[in-house]
Amino acid sequence: DAKTTQPNSMESNEEEPVHLPCNHSTISGTDYIHWYRQLPSQGPEYVIHGLTSNVNNRMASLAIAEDRKSSTLILHRATLRDAAVYYCILSVPTDSWGKLQFGAGTQVVVTP
Amino acid sequence: DTEVTQTPKHLVMGMTNKKSLKCEQHMGHRAMYWYKQKAKKPPELMFVYSYEKLSINESVPSRFSPECPNSSLLNLHLHALQPEDSALYLCASSPPSRAYGYTFGSGTRLTVV
Numbered sequence: 732d733a734k735t736t737q738p739n740s741m742e743s744n745e746e747e748p749v750h751l752p753c754n755h756s757t758i759s760g761t762d763y764i765h766w767y768r769q770l771p772s773q774g775p776e777y778v779i780h781g782l783t784s785n786v787n788n789r790m791a792s793l794a795i796a797e798d799r800k801s802s803t804l805i806l807h808r809a810t811l812r813d814a815a816v817y818y819c820i821l822s823v824p825t826d827s828w829g830k831l832q833f834g835a836g837t838q839v840v841v842t843p
Numbered sequence: 844d845t846e847v848t849q850t851p852k853h854l855v856m857g858m859t860n861k862k863s864l865k866c867e868q869h870m871g872h873r874a875m876y877w878y879k880q881k882a883k884k885p886p887e888l889m890f891v892y893s894y895e896k897l898s899i900n901e902s903v904p905s906r907f908s909p910e911c912p913n914s915s916l917l918n919l920h921l922h923a924l925q926p927e928d929s930a931l932y933l934c935a936s937s938p939p940s941r942a943y944g945y946t947f948g949s950g951t952r953l954t955v956v
Contacts, residue, residue: 824941
């Protein structure tokens with residue numbers, strides 16, 4: 732199964748942008764790139780996902796490299812509530828839909 | 844309703860007990876999942892149900908027994924667990940397409956004594 736590689740941790744100042752990198756060099760053509768975040772004592776929360784094109788939503792932006800071997804999650808203005816573990820995950824196809832297999836994730840620390 | 848509801852939130856059970864975890868969603872999602880998460884580790888996939896049928900079992904020991912009685916409900920039956928099975932058990936659901944994200948519940952914190 733395709734795997735992802737992320738930095739263990741990143742620190743950001745409040746109201747600054749945060750760029751979270753993810754490498755997935757073994758990605759297949761049909762694998763979706765998902766990002767989830769998890770706050771302490773909570774379940775993972777969907778952030779964004781994409782296949783080939785860059786994606787934007789109210790929470791974040793996802794920039795996907797042209798060769799799809801890497802991607803970057805962009806939080807435009809970090810707040811203290813954005814402090815969480817961020818997981819970059821490949822959705823591996825099984826039958827009709829995918830199977831999410833989590834990597835180690837990046838701990839994001841936001842300082843005031 | 845855009846939530847996945849898991850009950851109970853906390854559970855303490857002995858190694859000879861039988862207990863069940865419950866997961867419910869009313870979003871019409873036809874895929875449902877059980878994950879296990881140990882402290883400071885990422886979630887690990889256990890089971891996948893699609894259209895109420897078990898489609899993936901990630902080599903989970905038989906002391907964990909999943910059940911999907913209908914399209915809104917997913918259970919995880921527990922029997923003869925070990926202390927190392929103590930973890931956060933997460934349920935998730937998704938539409939039957941990889942073009943959509945998953946919705947996770949907040950989990951059941953299980954302690955086996």
